[in-house]
Each structure stands twice: as C-alpha cells, then as structure tokens.
C-alpha cells in the first residue's frame with residue numbers, strides 16, 4: 001500500500017479524490033486489498049515463471065522481459081498492472097523515456113490457462129487517461145477496453161478492474177485504446193499467452209517458447225523522449241523496446257522444439273526471417289492454424305496488429321541470425337536521412353571542412369559498413385547506426401536483429417548465453433588463395449538465344465533545297 005500512497009500523493013488534492021473513488025469500486029469486486037504491485041526495472045530476459053498454483057503449464061520466456069506474478073483469490077487469478085512513465089535502456093548507450101507497465105516497456109507478459117477466470121486491476125499513473133484493450137480475447141463487450149465506447153477511461157490516479165474468462169488458448173497482447181497514437185508511440189503494450197488446459201489437437205508441446213512484440217520509436221539523436229506524431233519514419237525499430245546489440249540471444253538446446261511468438265504494434269509490416277532452419281506458422285492471434293493449412297517458410301510477414309507463432313526443430317548447431325528482413329529495420333537512429341556517398345571522392349572536401357570543424361569525418365565513400373567500426377563522436381544518448389561485434393568483426397547491424405544460438409551442450413531449461421559458436425575445422429567461409437581467372441565476356445550484347453534485333457537500314461533521301469542549284 002505504501003507505493004500506492006506515494007504515487008497518489010504525486011497528484012495532490014486530485015489524488016485524494018481518486019483514492020477514495022478507486023478504493024470504493026475495488027472493494028466491491030475484490031473484497032480485499034489490491035494485489036501487491038510488482039515492478040521490474042531491469043531490461044534483462046527473466047527466467048520463465050513456473051506456476052506455483054492453478055493448472056500447470058510450460059511457461060514462456062519473454063525476450064528482454066518478464067512475466068507478471070499473480071495471486072489466487074478464491075479461484076480467480078488476480079493481476080495488478082500499473083501504467084507509468086519508465087526509463088528503458090534500449091541498448092547500452094541509449095535510455096529512452098517511455099510509458100510502460102510495472103516499471104518497463106513493454107509491460108510484463110500475462111500468462112494464464114484456458115478456462116481461467118482472470119481479474120486485472122489497472123492503476124493509471126500517467127498524466128492522462130488510459131484504458132487496456134485485451135487484443136484477441138473472447139470476453140464480455142464491456143471488458144474490451146475501448147475508451148469511450150465500452151468503458152469510461154481510467155483517469156490519472158484511478159484504478160479500474162477488468163474480469164473475464166480466458167476462453168481461447170493462444171498468443172495475444174494488450175495495449176491502450178485511448179489516445180493510442182501517443183500511448184503506443186510511448187511504449188505502452190504487453191504480451192499475453194493463454195496456455196491450453198490439456199492436450200490440444202492443434203497445439204504441440206515445445207521445449208522452448210519465446211515471446212516478444214515488434215515496436216518502433218522516433219527518438220532524435222541526442223533526445224530521450226520519442227516523438228509521438230511520427231506516422232512512418234521511425235528511426236528505432238525494436239523488439240520489446242530493445243535494439244541490437246541490446247536484444248538478448250534466443251538460446252536453445254540442439255533438437256529442441258522451439259516456438260517463437262511475435263506480435264506487431266508498429267505502423268508497418270515486418271518480414272521476420274530466421275537463418276539455417278525452416279519453420280511453420282502454427283498459430284495467429286486468431287488461434288491455432290490447422291495442421292493441413294501450414295507450410296514451410298523461412299520468412300513470415302507480421303502485419304500491423306497481427307501476431308504470428310512460428311515453430312521449428314532447432315537441429316543445426318550455430319549462431320543463426322534472426323531478424324526483420326527490411327534492411328532499414330536493422331539500423332539504428334544515425335542511419336536515417338543520410339545522403340548516398342558511395343563513389344563520392346571526399347578527401348579534398350573533408351580536409352577543407354575539418355579546417356573549420358575539427359571533428360568532421362567524411363562518411364560512406366565505399367558504402368556504410370565502415371560506420372560500424374568508426375569511433376565517431378555521437379550526440380549523447382545516441383547509438384551508432386549499426387554496431388555489435390561478433391567473433392569475426394563488426395556485425396553491421398542495429399534495430400530488429402538477434403541471434404538464435406543452438407548448442408548441443410546447452411542444458412534443458414538453461415537460457416544463459418553460451419558465447420560464440422565454435423565452428424568445426426574447415427566449416428567457415430574463407431578467403432580464396434589461388435589466382436583469379438580472366439573474366440570471360442560475351443563478344444556481343446544480348447545472349448545467344450535471343451540476339452539483338454538488327455536495326456533495318458533506312459535509306460534517307462535528302463532533297464536539296466531548290467532554286468539555288470548553282471551553289
């Protein structure tokens with residue numbers, strides 16, 4: 001109750017009113033105190049939360065996140081979410097001022113079991129009203145969380161209660177349905193998993209089950225707070241409000257059956273791509289995909305407002321890239337709005353400019369790869385466009401990029417980073433040491449199959465001007 005009193009005091013006389021109102025409305029429903037407010041400030045991937053009551057299930061691992069503990073109250077699972085301003089380290093060197101739930105953006109993952117009765121208290125510590133929409137759930141209309149349409153908004157300082165039965169097993173998310181443009185651009189969102197209550201014909205048991213949300217921010221180099229009016233030109237493409245190299249690897253044991261659940265709350269689609277393995281899309285936020293409707297893929301597009309759950313057997317050891325396939329989405333803020341300088345000789349001009357600006361550095365004369373290894377002066381709180389150092393040098397990546405680490409010696413249930421993959425001798429691409437053969441060039445333009453059409457000779461008759469024939 002202490003933390004609750006503290007935040008209410010922040011609202012001055014308004015807080016006193018809010019406290020009186022929320023206490024009255026809560027006691028009718030819960031007939032008890034609010035569930036303890038549990039917060040998390042670290043951006044680390046927390047170990048899966050093994051349930052200690054209710055129906056058993058195999059918990060998920062939230063990438064750079066955590067699962068919200070609950071309390072059982074007469075057979076009802078009670079959760080307490082609090083919306084509040086948070087500090088989120090998106091990668092070492094960049095901390096964003098975001099809005100989140102329980103100390104983090106995204107908020108904690110909520111995990112329940114099909115058939116569970118769920119009661120969620122939502123306390124609003126934001127400076128404006130909010131609501132929570134439970135994306136994908138079957139629930140009474142009045143629990144759907146659309147501010148103004150199905151409920152009054154949750155005013156600052158107030159707590160409202162949602163209650164429904166988690167009817168469908170699957171992959172879901174939650175987010176505000178009030179001033180969405182600002183609140184989602186500020187990072188208010190979270191994941192939700194409803195586990196099947198027993199064996200389900202379309203849902204397989206897996207060894208490792210990961211979940212994260214795709215989100216995006218527009219934070220000017222040197223700034224801390226995202227611009228909320230940006231519609232398309234975001235400069236930080238993130239997974240659970242982290243960007244590479246700040247995104248943890250997905251660590252699995254060789255031959256594990258792996259499920260990865262991805263939801264998209266950005267303003268554009270993301271083709272999510274994995275190396276070295278093919279997968280099937282086994283479910284969406286609409287439910288499990290019937291087996292007869294699944295096909296193999298190595299990339300699946302996750303459109304705006306969609307969730308995809310992919311599954312595969314991780315049967316090849318290695319450090320496999322796992323990323324969004326849009327090249328701009330694996331870059332950080334400094335990559336935006338830079339001119340293409342490929343092929344532009346800059347030596348002379350760089351010298352002239354550096355007489356005026358000593359720190360000046362010419363950029364991108366032979367592509368932008370050099371950017372990742374340059375020690376370039378950056379504005380404070382700003383990441384280089386791309387970075388991350390692997391065992392062979394710079395990875396030249398940022399944004400929506402991580403690594404699937406498959407190891408035969410990884411212990412069951414161990415998610416610790418095993419370090420870089422030790423490649424068997426002779427299995428790494430290497431420099432060709434022989435001589436370079438001459439290039440064989442075709443003697444004529446066009447191939448043999450379809451030679452170029454020969455232009456017809458046109459006879460041109462020139463009529464000389466008449467009347468001056470003796471020129």
Ligand SMILES: [Cu+2]
Nearest residue numbers: 270324326329
């Ligand atoms: Cu993308």
